[in-house]
Amino acid sequence: MSANHHEEAHTGPIKNPKQLLIAVFLSFVIPVFVIIGLVMSVTSEDKSGPGAANQEMAKAVRLQKVGQVEIRDANRPLRGGEAVYNGQCAACHAAGVAGAPKFQDAAAWGPRLAQGFDALVQSALKGKGAMAPQGGGDFNDTEIARGVAYMANAAGGKFDEPQPPAAPAAQ
Numbered sequence: 001m002s003a004n005h006h007e008e009a010h011t012g013p014i015k016n017p018k019q020l021l022i023a024v025f026l027s028f029v030i031p032v033f034v035i036i037g038l039v040m041s042v043t044s045e046d047k048s049g050p051g052a053a054n055q056e057m058a059k060a061v062r063l064q065k066v067g068q069v070e071i072r073d074a075n076r077p078l079r080g081g082e083a084v085y086n087g088q089c090a091a092c093h094a095a096g097v098a099g100a101p102k103f104q105d106a107a108a109w110g111p112r113l114a115q116g117f118d119a120l121v122q123s124a125l126k127g128k129g130a131m132a133p134q135g136g137g138d139f140n141d142t143e144i145a146r147g148v149a150y151m152a153n154a155a156g157g158k159f160d161e162p163q164p165p166a167a168p169a170a171q
């Protein structure tokens with residue numbers, strides 16, 4: 001190697017710091033504006049759901065209310081255990097669907113009766129196994145307890161039908 005070592009200067013499109021700043025700025029700003037433009041173009045149109053023939057109906061279904069408030073008569077007479085059983089419990093307990101103990105099947109209800117009435121009512125209100133919680137539906141908690149007493153008594157239990165809570169005394 002000779003003593004005359006020459007270093008070549010780097011040559012490229014960017015020749016000074018000002019050009020470097022402009023290149024860096026544009027390399028970040030242009031993609032951001034492109035992304036914003038794409039998002040705006042994708043979300044700006046009304047789109048129907050897949051297979052929706054009526055776009056207005058599809059939009060109404062997507063925008064429907066999440067919940068509703070139902071006002072009930074608090075002074076209505078409570079329904080008895082048989083009415084609750086026929087209205088809500090019979091769908092599963094009459095046929096033994098998903099492991100539900102059948103109505104009047106003393107062998108299936110025996111271990112459950114041994115747990116006591118309060119445990120049976122809590123299982124009905126909160127759900128157990130494949131049975132969904134029954135509280136908060138068409139029947140109030142006292143009516144659900146009456147339905148439990150009706151089913152348990154039909155299978156050999158000796159539970160009294162629950163009475164409504166006493167109204168507070170007027171002063």
